[in-house]
Amino acid sequence: MTDSFQTIRSDRVRKLALGAVSASVALLIAGAAHAAGMAxxxxxxxxDARIAACSKMIASSATSTPDRIEALRRRGSAHDARGSYRQAxxxxxxxxxxxxxxxxxxxxxxxARLAMGEHAAAISDLTDAMxxxxxxxxxHVARGYAWLLQGNADEAIADFTAAIGKQxxxxxxxxxxxxxxxxKGDNAxxxxxxxxxxxxxxxxxQAYANRGYVYESQGDKLAATADLERALALDPELTGAAKGLKRLGGADAQVAERSKALVAHGKELAQKNCAWCHAIGRIGESPNPRAPRWIDMAGRHPILALREPLSRGIARPHDEMPKFELSEAEVDTIIAYINSLSP
Structure with a gap:
């Protein structure tokens, strides 16, 4: 009887142990699946892919409150990117x-509210965020822009001035x-x-273009033309600058040709110095997996943030690359090329 009892008890212990292991494995699998879903x-x-992935996390009862909050924010950002502002x-x-x-x-x-023209609600949100x-x-810049869209130039100036005081x-x-x-009519x-x-x-x-518009309004055709041509050379997609040049009687075809040449020279420099590491075109992956694609940089970074390392020479941030320096004119050509990659 004792031996039989011991055998039965051993079987039960073994089954309990196996059950515990199975439960642990199941938890590990579930945890890995959840982590993959959040990733x-x-x-x-x-x-669209972010919306689908985040929706699964939001709907899952296993999602923790902090993860659900993050998934809602990320889905909101994806809706915003699609232009679905009310869903965002x-x-x-x-x-x-x-x-x-x-x-x-x-x-x-x-x-999202700014995109829908709900300026007062956006200002309230930004004030709470502060x-x-x-x-x-x-x-301050974001709220100042909201004030500007609402038509309140004084409040906008106050916020932009506060931003400049901090940065x-x-x-x-x-x-x-x-x-x-x-x-406000203060052109100076x-x-x-x-x-x-x-x-x-x-x-x-855009700053060149904006200054050009003011010069145009003051009748300074020479200064306006110079600024609008410079704006288009840096960013050929600025349709307002192109229209301004047309109003001023600028040589549209000549300006377009100069812009095209600037972009082509920037691409040539990129192919010579950067293409062995980065994907510099609209498609394809970078030869070096750690090097970002330029089309991603074009949408992710302000041009000022890209110009700074280009101006001081590509060195410390790119230890695997040959060190080289660019002139201001060459930096302009590369910036023009990067701008041309934006959709």
């Missing part, structure tokens, strides 16, 4: 219900303050701000 939600390339707003609102002090969700919802994230230069090298803040000054202050933006970022095509 897809965070990193999927297209907005709904996702950010649900994220805020779960975490009312989420600055990221407030900023995301403000962007309470939780701090009154950063970036948030003296913020070219966008100067450019946007120039827009606000122009709205507008030109001063556009010029400051250009000094900080010599490749700031």
């Amino acid at each position: 897809d939600c965070r990193k999927s390339g297209s907005p 707003e709904a996702d950010y609102t649900e994220a805020l219900r779960l975490q009312p002090n989420s600055g990221a969700a407030l900023i995301g919802r403000a962007e 309470r939780f994230e701090g009154a950063t230069g970036g948030l 003296k090298d913020n070219a966008s803040a100067y450019n946007n303050r120039g827009l606000a000054h122009r709205k 202050s507008a030109i001063a701000d556009y010029s400051a933006a250009i000094r900080l970022n010599p490749s700031f095509a």
Whole structure:
């Protein structure tokens, strides 16, 4: 009887042990699947793929509250990228219900509301975001832009000035303050701000264009033409600058040809110095897996952020690459080429 009892007990212990192992394996598999799902939600390339991946995380009962909040924010961002602003707003609102002090969700919802023309609601969101994230230069710029769209130039100038006080090298803040000054009819202050933006970022095509429009309004055809030609040379997609040149009687075909030549020279420099490591075209992967594709950089980084390492010479950030330096003119050509990659 004792031997039989021991055998039965051993079988039960073995089954319990096997059950525990199976449960542990199941938990590990479930955990791995969840981690993979969140990774897809965070990193999927297209907005549609991110929406699908994040939706699975949001719907799963196994998703923790912090992960659900993140998935809602990321799905909201993907909806925003698709132009589905009302759906983006709904996702950010649900994220805020779960975490009312989420600055990221407030900023995301403000962007969606701005896109829908709901300026007052966007300003309210950005003001709340400042309470939780701090009154950063970036948030002042964002709220200033919302004030500008609402038509309140004075409040816009106050926010852009606050941003400049915190970030003296913020070219966008100067450019946007120039827009606000122009709205008030203060052309001298507008030109001063556009010029400051250009000094900080010599490749700031839109600032050249904006300054050109002011010169045009003042009847300074020569200065206006020079600025608008420079804007188009840096960014051939600036249709407003092209229309401005047409109004001024500029040689459109000649300007277009110069822009085309600038882009071609930039591509030539990129192929010579960068293509063995980076994918510099619209398609294909980088030969070096650690090197970002240029088309991704074109959409991910402000031109000012790209210009700085190009201007000081490609060295420390690219230890695997031959060190080389570029002239200001060559930097302009590469920036023009990078701009040409943007959709």
